[in-house]
Amino acid sequence: MRKSVIKKLVMVALLGLIMPATGFAADTIKIGVAGPHTGDLAPYGIPTKEAAEMVAAQVNAAGGVLGMQVEVLPMDDQCKPEIATNAATKLVSEGVDVVIGHVCSGATKAAMGIYKEAKIIAVSPSATNPPLTQSGDYPNFYRTIAPDDDQGKLASDFATDKLGAKRIAILHDKGDYGKGFADFAKQFIEAGGKAEVVLFEGVTPGAMDYSAVVQKVRREKADAVIFGGYHPEASKLVSQMHKKRMKIPFIGPDGVKGNGFLEIAGKDAEGVYATGPMDVSSYAVNQKAKADYISKYGKEPGTFFDQGYAAMQVILNAIEVAGGTEYAALEKALKNSYVDTAVGKIKFDAKGDAEGVGFSVFQVQDGKFVELK
Amino acid sequence: MVDNIKRSLLVSIWFVFLTFPLMVVKVNTLKNIVEWRWINMLWVAIGAFVLSIVWRWAMERRQLKNKKAEQGEEESVLPGFGQRLLEDPKIFKPVLIALALVTLVFPLVVDIYQTNIMVLALIFVVLGLGLNVTVGLAGLLDLGYVAFFAVGAYTYGVLNSFFGFGFWISLPLGGLMGALFGIVLGFPILRLRGDYLAIVTLGFGSIAKIVIENWEEVFNGAKGIANIPRPGFFGAEMSIHTATTYTYYLMILMVLFAIFITNRLKDSRIGRAWMALREDEIACVAMGVDMARTKLGAYAFGAFWAGLAGVIFASRNTYINPNSFTFMESALVLSIVVMGGMGSIIGVIVAALVLILMPEYLRAFAEYRMLMFGAVMVLMMIFRPEGLIANVRRKYAGRKVVTEDANARG
Amino acid sequence: MEYFLELSSSGLVRGSIYALIALGYTMVYGIIQLINFAHGEIYMIGAFVALIVSGVLTIYGFSGVSILILAGLIAVIYAAAYGYTLEKIAYRPLRNAPRLSPLISAIGMSLFLQNYVLLAQTPDFLRFPALIPDFEFMEPIAHIMGSPELVILVTSAVSRVGLTVLIKYTRIGKAMRATQQDMTMARLVGVNVDNVISMTFIIGSVLAAIGGVLVGSYIGQINFYIGFMAGVKAFTAAVLGGIGNIPGAVLGALVLGLTEAYAAGYISSAYEDVFAFGVLVLILILRPSGLLGKAVKQKV
């Protein structure tokens, strides 16, 4: 019994080797959009999906790209590696030409190998983990957002140079994004030698409150807090710092800089700093994208909307420039032609990071994030 | 009939009331307007009305069935397809052969996606079979089973990234590590019973995740461990497609192996001790069964399979992070065991395939999938508590449980 | 010393909320030996209803305390209705089923309710208005304990006293105790056990909803997922104190809250859950039936 199975196995292995690569459908351009669309992380994935669908609808109404209609295939990965590989193989077997995603860095890492082998380019709106581009493991990976190390450096420089902080508490949400950012901030502060990291600690997302850790920040006499994580935890922290009558500056990453934070933190948001992609709200493309979204959904777009929108734009542009969806041509197009997108005028460098996307520091003033020059 | 409609109308009104604030009202704090979604109210009203009628009809049927079962008429009325399938060799053999054939050619006729999710489903089959030992046979409710799964996955991940261990060395090590942790975690909770056990194991599950998350030096924390190699085949270079197909056959072998072992064990000395433990712990100890060893054995054995499955899981994803090891996964595996029919091997397999594959094929309903998943769990318990495919021995065991319960209350 | 006080205050606040939820677990468990996994979801729904009601009222020009009272009241009514319906649908048909069936049903219901709220409302976090006003007199010690914390402690304590009175002296309370001690005998003295069980779910849900409204107002944000972790913790608290035992649940909740606060404050907040569950394991090893639980009589 077992022998024959092994024999068959070998046969199968051989068969698999000579099987042809996935075929392409010619009449439409299929773009997979992978990210968390259900579950508790859905708020980070759905705006990108909505952005991609909006762009596709507009492009299709205008006749499509190269005369072909654009089809968006949303695929849920719940930010879990095992579901992400399912989603990735599903997209591959449905013959997508390009993928927008994934949203979480972890899910992205799990999925990239599959795209790499299928020679599919993936453009993530939000996976900021540096090794994704810097390790060289994922040559088919691009992102319309800058990596965490840029941000960590900016945040720590801002805290030490502009705010003059000497004792800095760094908190994070233990997630790959938040922890990554916090790690870089710590590294740069320690390297800079201008300030001391007096507290470096993770908080548990979903914990009932953070008052104990806030008290700890007070005890360490920190004069600034740098937080790595997303806006729900950030607003919880800020609001509890206010409740405990603490008035030290709070600096968050781009996961904080968004309307979600302003809405949830309300009055407590006032004065909070956040690093984030440079202010592009004066860009016509960005303004139009937002206006379109608001007229369609009746609310402000969510996190990573701009980046998702931009990812869709660079992809469609590259397809147009390359005259098709052939891998090498697309790669060349992505790396060589500047595109006007919702996050500014960008093209990609050799590693896949976007050039032209940079970070600035923002501060909440009168209920709005204002870029500090 | 009129009465039925009247009552359904009342139910419908009740649900309209119940869902009103959440379904109809939506406050937009940004624009300071209230969105009244009256149409939802209509849907709720209609839905609740129809469901109420169906519900009552199903309840009546259930009662009728129970009554018949009580009177011992079950056999004559409904031997059950599952039952026949297991007992009648005329049906059993061809079905088995057909099944074997489908299993063998499956990855050759479908695309990589299907194979890939089937591998995941098979991993959960093994997990289900493992937990089936702990919960189904020995009756030890474990809500933190995923911890052992994580132990397996991280054994491979860590050994590979630090020492370059390959899949084939890590596989048994992962299983052993799982079993080891099963024993270690089993010790403090030997004395606990029932629901206490549930909450403590749930705690262990969470602790495992937190430790992985925070112990960066070893587990790489939330960043996870990337570039884990897929299973090798004498050093042959394989494309993902081939590797997936290969993993698929590997999983089939493993499932067969798990079935073989658990089946043998079920009829062994220790297997009977487990079942005795499940039925009545005190009597069991009085009969001279070493409770500590038996319980630890059940834990270790269940955890062993979780460890093995974890190694394959890591190699399939090539990347692991703590997100894959949450309470949801524990609940999922437990649902597989319970829905499959406690103690029933075929039931567990079917349930694992249904529960893992259903969400994949219902991607169209992605948004509603978890909602339906929850509803199915409730409905299954109410209308088909014996699981999808009842254990062959279950007829006897089931009654035993009922009367015992009656005694305990009465 | 001040730091210790600060942590104690934060632990007590947390513990008070856990206590409100844990009471529901422990009462239900005491009567029908069921871990009502969906109980955390009732807490979440209570918070959501309060949020929606206060949103609507704000838009229609109500203000201040009137919103707090109305929103709280409606939230409590709805939570009670959900608790009642939950029992009728998911647990009553399983009254005589093997132990695991209602547990699975409860896990299913928990998933269902989470996703129901997610779909009916939103997966995003929502801002919960600060319904509790700031009192002047708390200002000097606001860094240790502010007004919302005080209100939480007081409300939780008052609710607990109310529950104790209800259970000790009212007809329904006596019926509940009788049912818990001997269900068949309770029926034989004329207690309608079905009603008592429904009532238990209703009372537990009311307490959970009070907790939900308080937490929402204190933390300032809610989403559909807040019930799960709170529920697990509250259940841990109930087991810690000896499940089925009402004073035990309160004690367990306070112990758990303080443990978490001290662990976060003196060791690391990244590991606070490890300590929470660690204390549970430790206590169960030393006292397998919880802090105040009586040794379980085993029927042979």
Place this chain on the structure above:
Amino acid sequence: MLELRNVDTYYGNIQALKSISIDINEGEIVTLIGANGAGKSTTLMTICGVTPPRNGEIYFMGTPIHKMATDKIVAMGLVQVPEGRRIFPGMSVLENLEMGTFLRRDKSEIQKDIDYAFDLFPILAQRRSQLGGTLSGGEQQMLAISRALMARPRVLLLDEPSLGLAPLIIKQIFEIIKKINQEQKTTVFLVEQNANQALKLADRGYVMENGRITLTDTAENLLDNEQVKEAYLGL
């Protein structure tokens, strides 16, 4: 007054009662004797609706009660003192008595009845605030009977009141039962293994074997019946 007609009761698929018929008239003391496991307790639980019959009818004062919920049956005046007393262990003696009045609303009368119970069993008055679980077996039996009396039963169903008690206490309890029957005009249905005592107390008796009623007669005749003597009286 209470009438069982061809009642079948099942536990799962095990038939515990096999077409039994029993009649009890107002004011009588009727006893049901039989060996362990004959189905005596099941008969009482079936009457009270705890284990409802699958077939057959039960009438109480002309009303069919075999489909009623237990609390409704109790409200009609059928009150049981179950096997093993089943005192609420976490409640005081007084609270246990108050549980007996659960369905009554007449506050002033309740106090009188509680005093009457303390009259019957003075020891209970002494123990009034002690927890039920801490009482001795005899005290528990007294409390159980008193608790049942609190509901002002029309028919008092007693399940093995003598079980596990010292002979002196058994005697005392049986005297009280007689007293209740005479003073309160309460009909009594007494289930007993202790056939000798029971038949001496009762007006009529039924003999139960393996879920069937095998014999019925006046208590005197049954005491003289050879079969009964041999099987249940140990003579």
